[in-house]
Amino acid sequence: MNGRSASLRLGELAIDGWSRAGEETWFRVSPPGLAFDVGRGPLALAGVRDLFVTHGHLDHLLGLPYLLSRRALDHPWGRRVFCPAEIAEDVAALVKVAERLERTEYPFTLCPLSPGDRVEVGRDLAVEAFATEHVVPSLGYHLLRRRHRLRDELRELPADEVVARKRSGEAVEERVEERWLSFCGDTGPGVFERQPELFSSRVLMLECTFLDAAHRDRAARFGHLHLADLVAREERFENEAVVLYHLSRRHRPEELRREVDQWMPRLAGRVHVLLGA
Ligand SMILES: [Zn+2]
Secondary structure, rough: HHHHHEEEEEEEEEEEEEOOOOEEEEEEEEEEOOOEEEOOOHHHOOOEEEOOOEEEHHHHHOOHHHHHHHHHHHOOOEEEEEEEEEHHHHHHHHHHHHHHHHHHOOOOEEEOOOOOOOOEEEOOOOEEEEEEOOOOOOEEEEOOOOOOOOHHHOOOOHHHHHHHHOOOOOOOOOEEEEEEEOOOOOOOHHHHHHHHHHHHOOOOEEEEEEHHHHHHHHHHHOOOOOOOHHHOHHHOOOEEEEEOEEEEEOHHHHHHHHHHHHHHHOOHHHHOOOOOO
């Protein structure tokens, strides 16, 4: 499974993964090296400490017991699994069955999350959950980065003056937080109304399941995005990069690329298609 994943580098951010509707979806995002969804349990995620699950559909979740089992062999210390609070009991039961089958216990902590909850995932990095719109309980996740920068009013000063002020104990830096990446899992277009801040995340990872007019209704019914939902909002995307995944097997990746180029010319240069072979 490893060999067929796709990779994308956006500045300091590396994204590896594989995603097709109904087959499996998983991504590894570094830094900090966490997983958004776990698919059917790719070995590429075997060493990852923090696993963020967006919802309970098996193409996003089924690999969890295997990954916990797999990692227990190499790393007997704790791992953290995050999921929507509404499904935590069922996720725990699924893992429990696997533990019983293997006559063992996996070292991990299950952490239920609700929209707005935050988790520290590394130095100056946090993940915040947000509500999405799917047919089962679901969450999306923002990766937040805290940065330190010179306070606005000091920018014009010569460097030695800033150094002198710092030495004298003045706070010359301020902390700013940015949404470095937002991962939406599976979602219908209602997510844009609920979370308009998605349009300004640096990197926006969005599912795009359907392309043709015949599947417009199907997308709405199953809580997925249709390319037309993105075309209708083209002007609103301020993101540096929009990464599309979760394309239906009915469509080839080249078709998605072509349609993006044709219908969203203003955005097309910032759109990446990340599906895996
Ligand atoms: Zn789903």
